Amino acid sequence: MPEAVLPRTTLKTCLLAFLAPLLLFPLVGAVCGDAAYYRYLLAKAVPSLDESDRIKAAVTEFNNRFMDIYASQGDKRGIGAVPATVGMRHSLVTDSGSLWVGGKVLVYDIASLDFRSVQQDGPLSATVLVKEEWNYQYKDGKTYKEVGQVHGTGSLMRYRMVRQGGAWLVQKCEPVRETAKGVNKGD
Amino acid sequence: MTSLLSKKLIPMVTIGLALSLLFWSLVLSATGAVKPGWPVLDLTSVRFFGLLLALGLLASLVTSLLERSRSQLCLCLAGLFLLLATMYAYLFQFEGALSLAEGESYEPFPTSFSSGHKGALAPFPQVSFTLTRVEPDGKKGRAVIVQKGVGTEIDGSWREIGSSEIRFKGAALAPLVVVSSKEKGELERSYVKADLNQGEQVFEFPTLPYQFLLRQEKAKGEGKESFHLGVRRGKLSLFEGSADLGQKISVQGVEVSIEDRRKFALLEIRTRRGLVAMQAAAALFAVAALAAMIRIKGGKQG
Numbered sequence: 001m002p003e004a005v006l007p008r009t010t011l012k013t014c015l016l017a018f019l020a021p022l023l024l025f026p027l028v029g030a031v032c033g034d035a036a037y038y039r040y041l042l043a044k045a046v047p048s049l050d051e052s053d054r055i056k057a058a059v060t061e062f063n064n065r066f067m068d069i070y071a072s073q074g075d076k077r078g079i080g081a082v083p084a085t086v087g088m089r090h091s092l093v094t095d096s097g098s099l100w101v102g103g104k105v106l107v108y109d110i111a112s113l114d115f116r117s118v119q120q121d122g123p124l125s126a127t128v129l130v131k132e133e134w135n136y137q138y139k140d141g142k143t144y145k146e147v148g149q150v151h152g153t154g155s156l157m158r159y160r161m162v163r164q165g166g167a168w169l170v171q172k173c174e175p176v177r178e179t180a181k182g183v184n185k186g187d
Numbered sequence: 188m189t190s191l192l193s194k195k196l197i198p199m200v201t202i203g204l205a206l207s208l209l210f211w212s213l214v215l216s217a218t219g220a221v222k223p224g225w226p227v228l229d230l231t232s233v234r235f236f237g238l239l240l241a242l243g244l245l246a247s248l249v250t251s252l253l254e255r256s257r258s259q260l261c262l263c264l265a266g267l268f269l270l271l272a273t274m275y276a277y278l279f280q281f282e283g284a285l286s287l288a289e290g291e292s293y294e295p296f297p298t299s300f301s302s303g304h305k306g307a308l309a310p311f312p313q314v315s316f317t318l319t320r321v322e323p324d325g326k327k328g329r330a331v332i333v334q335k336g337v338g339t340e341i342d343g344s345w346r347e348i349g350s351s352e353i354r355f356k357g358a359a360l361a362p363l364v365v366v367s368s369k370e371k372g373e374l375e376r377s378y379v380k381a382d383l384n385q386g387e388q389v390f391e392f393p394t395l396p397y398q399f400l401l402r403q404e405k406a407k408g409e410g411k412e413s414f415h416l417g418v419r420r421g422k423l424s425l426f427e428g429s430a431d432l433g434q435k436i437s438v439q440g441v442e443v444s445i446e447d448r449r450k451f452a453l454l455e456i457r458t459r460r461g462l463v464a465m466q467a468a469a470a471l472f473a474v475a476a477l478a479a480m481i482r483i484k485g486g487k488q489g
Contacts, residue, residue, distance in 0.1 A: 017199035021207035021236070029232030037220045037230060044218055070421075095396035095421055108422060123220050134422045153423055174389040175400065175419060 036163055040123035051168070052118040055126050058083045058168035059159050063110055063132075069096050070108045084170040085162065104147060109135040111152065126161040126168070129176065197250055198259065201243030205266075208236045225304055228277050241270055258479040265475040269468040272461055279460035281309040281351070286380045287318040288361060288451040312351040312456050321358045321450040330355045330452045345457070356453040359384060360403075362414070363447035366395060368440055378449050387415070396420055397438075401445070404429060414445050 026038040043050040065082040069092060072078075079089050096106075111133035120126045133154040138147040160172035212233065216223045227233055244266045251259035283303030287293060295311040305311075319338065320331040329342050332353070345352040359382030366375040375395060381388035387402035400417030411431060418426040418438045426438045435442045 013196065014199055017196060018203040018206065021200070021203040021239075022210060025207045025211045025232060025236060028235055029230065032231040032235060034230045034232045037215060040220050041214065041218055066421075090393070091391070091396070094394075106421065132422065136423065155422070155424065174398065175417070175424075177387065 036123040036166075040120070043120075051120060051126075055118050055120070055128060055161055055168050056115055058161065059115075059128050059130060059170065060113060062159075062170045062173075063113060066092065067108045067110060070106050083167060085164070088170050088172070103141045105139045105141050105144070107137050107139055111135055111154075116156070124163040126163075128159040128161060130157050130159065131155075132157055197243065198247045201240065201247050204236060204240045204243050208233065208240060211236075225277055225280060225282075225306075237270065237274075241267065244270065258475075258482045261475045262472075262479050265468065265472040269465070269472045272465040272468040276459070276461040276465045278306040278308040279458070280304070280306045281312060281458040282455070283311075283457070284356070284453065284455050286359070286451050286453050288378060288380070288449050289318060289321055291451075292317040309458060309460075312349065312458055314349040314351055314456075316348065318452055318454075321452045328355065328357075330358070330454075341454075348456075351456055351458040353454060353456050356455055359451055359453060361449050361451050362401060362445045363449065364399065364401075365444050365446050366392070366397075367442050374441065378447075378451075380451055383414075383448075397425075397441075399443070412448075416443065416445070418443060 026041075029035065029038050039049070039051075061083050065078060068078055069082075079093060082089055082092065084092070112131075114131040114133075116129040116131055118126065118128050131154070133152065135150055135152050137150045139145065140147055156176045156178045158174050158176045159170055160174075161168050162171045163169070212227045215221045215227055215230070221227045221230065228237075244263050247259065248263040248267070251257075251263055281303070283300035283305070285293070285300045293299065293314065293316050295313055297311065299311070314334070316332045316334040318330060319333050322329060323331050323340070329340055331338050331340050332348075333339075334348065339346070339348075341353055341355045343354055343356070345354050359380070361378040361380045362383060363378050364375065365373065367373045375392050377392065379388075379390050379399075379401075381390045381401065383401065383403045387400055389398060389400050391398045398419040400415075400419070402415045404413040404415050413432070414430050416426065416428065416430040416436060417424065418436075420439070426436060426443075428436075430436050430443075430445060432445055432447075435444045
């Protein structure tokens with residue numbers, strides 16, 4: 001080996017020894033279950049890679065499934081497909097179940113979901129504000145005949161989202177007051 | 188040349204591992220991907236690189252023994268000590284936030300804490316105390332806890348309690364919410380630890396399909412406390428209006444009332460083990476690194 005090449009080879013080896021762990025770190029993370037963290041870092045650098053669309057899709061899917069549970073007379077067979085945490089699914093079952101016991105079924109229909117903001121608070125959590133408009137009507141649980149008129153309701157809702165097993169799930173859904181200045185603090 | 192490279196390769200890769208661990212931990216914390224402090228060690232990739240670093244240090248230790256390099260040996264030993272002390276402190280650390288109402292006792296269970304961070308081997312703080320007063324005699328930022336019959340005043344600074352530490356974070360007001368129906372009687376009677384001083388609070392009970400929104404309204408007159416109550420079910424608003432203390436509000440076949448209010452304290456408890464050993468290891472490592480640098484510089488000049 002020519003003598004002039006020796007220092008260059010040593011330098012290359014040194015650089016490789018330092019740079020390889022640095023570059024391998026996020027790759028190892030992606031393989032061993034920390035992908036969400038490095039994806040979050042990447043989205044900070046490249047805004048087009050953020051997960052807003054996936055989060056919005058989860059909220060829309062949640063509301064579609066929510067509608068289905070009520071429209072199917074409280075049939076809870078599809079509850080496993082609702083993109084929500086176990087606690088949230090439990091509250092859906094409690095609500096639709098107690099309606100069924102009361103002999104009535106509440107039928108909801110989405111009029112509009114207007115996404116006001118999607119904010120990713122961290123790699124595993126996000127907050128979504130949605131202005132929702134719904135139509136609803138009570139139906140008899142046995143005959144499925146309409147009870148009363150179709151009504152409309154609207155409210156601003158805040159969804160707390162968590163990322164579990166690679167999917168975005170609704171953890172909490174609560175109403176928010178809208179003021180002229182914006183959203184009320186402490187709501 | 189090949190021999191020189193192989194001798195230096197292991198320490199160089201070890202330094203590379205340590206630097207990448209440090210770099211990515213800083214990047215993850217600085218960007219808010221993980222909270223600063225111990226949570227960074229919850230990541231599998233960080234733990235994996237920590238393990239590789241320990242193996243690298245062990246291999247470097249062996250090469251330093253073979254080469255009889257005293258400075259490298261000291262540095263490796265100090266590095267291993269630092270790594271072990273950090274692992275010990277991480278596994279046994281505990282930090283948790285909880286709320287206790289006046290007269291309530293602390294119980295060392297996971298459900299006692301609303302948030303926190305617990306090392307894999309750390310037990311929940313094994314202390315027993317009862318919170319007796321929140322802001323006694325109007326003293327803001329203080330609370331009184333009683334341990335084995337002895338009262339202690341706590342404030343915003345950490346105070347030792349058994350092998351843990353406790354501090355007072357703030358005081359809040361919890362309303363007593365009662366929900367009842369004519370057929371089934373009382374369905375729910377609970378103090379809701381939702382701080383009304385922080386504006387409107389949203390809460391629900393696991394047994395009821397309702398969501399409650401509650402905020403305190405400005406006092407109308409002497410001795411008459413009033414609240415603004417909202418009751419929701421699913422997407423529907425069932426009630427929205429004022430509710431005086433003790434007044435029963437009829438909502439869809441049930442009655443809701445706010446019957447009382449109770450002070451509660453927001454507290455923080457932490458257990459830190461092996462922190463002194465970790466600090467000593469860090470100081471030892473810094474000294475060993477400094478000594479090695481001086482030795483290398485001296486060797487080059489000589």
